[in-house]
């Protein structure tokens with residue numbers, strides 16, 4: 411074959427293949443499209459977070475421990491914390507959430523003072539793209555208005571208080587109840603849980619039930635009034651928290667009776683003051699409610715900000731304490 415003929419055939423063959431190295435070649439789709447990894451936002455770390463916290467107040471030993479846990483954990487992790495204290499008023503707490511929305515924090519944590527009345531302000535947070543995490547107390551709102559609830563099973567705490575009380579009094583008692591803050595989740599659930607179990611003990615009667623607002627001072631006042639009204643007919647006290655039980659103990663002593671002996675007392679929280687009272691024989695049991703929620707709260711906050719899935723309820727792990735173990739356990743208590 412002549413050289414010119416070979417060259418001619420080669421040209422035809424090349425034109426059929428198309429120009430080599432030119433843009434007409436099929437290009438993989440992934441090269442044309444922007445790299446999704448390049449555009450993805452880098453994951454935030456604790457030090458990048460600005461977290462708002464709307465605390466309800468400082469009504470109890472429990473609350474003081476809860477606030478310290480939130481503040482100290484933020485410091486340890488390097489989170490910027492905007493902490494607001496509502497001083498026991500729902501209006502202040504709603505205002506606090508609004509301030510945090512204006513400040514464009516990444517996440518808002520809140521311990522709602524009462525269960526109802528949050529829909530509007532939580533919706534405002536949602537509209538601003540700020541997730542709400544309920545800490546310690548639930549709120550009665552649609553599920554889409556908060557991302558998670560971190561806290562106790564208050565119903566079970568109420569049930570456990572009744573179970574323990576039933577053993578202490580052998581199923582026979584005239585009980586007065588010191589209720590927590592009216593309409594708060596722990597007061598509602600501890601009230602209901604206690605009564606659920608009492609149905610099985612017809613000999614145990616609640617003869618009166620009043621709110622002591624979770625404070626020692628009110629607990630003492632209400633107990634003094636109960637004693638004036640019922641005197642020695644009272645054989646047991648169920649207090650929705652330790653602070654009110656400690657107030658009741660003072661009232662019982664001032665009335666001239668022996669708390670823990672003449673009147674059996676069961677409360678909730680397991681704060682240090684309760685352990686001291688158990689060691690002194692003045693309190694018969696305390697059902698734990700854990701306030702040290704700081705580490706779990708910030709872990710949840712970081713996950714939410716980074717779009718990671720989180721459970722709708724993260725329950726605290728809790729137990730029951732009795733006087734016989736109190737002196738051994740007291741030194742280990744952190745609140």
Ligand code: AHR
Nearest residue numbers: 470472546596624651699
């Ligand atoms: O919400 C938790 C409750 O609030 C605690 O039992 C009580 O002590 C506090 O004030």
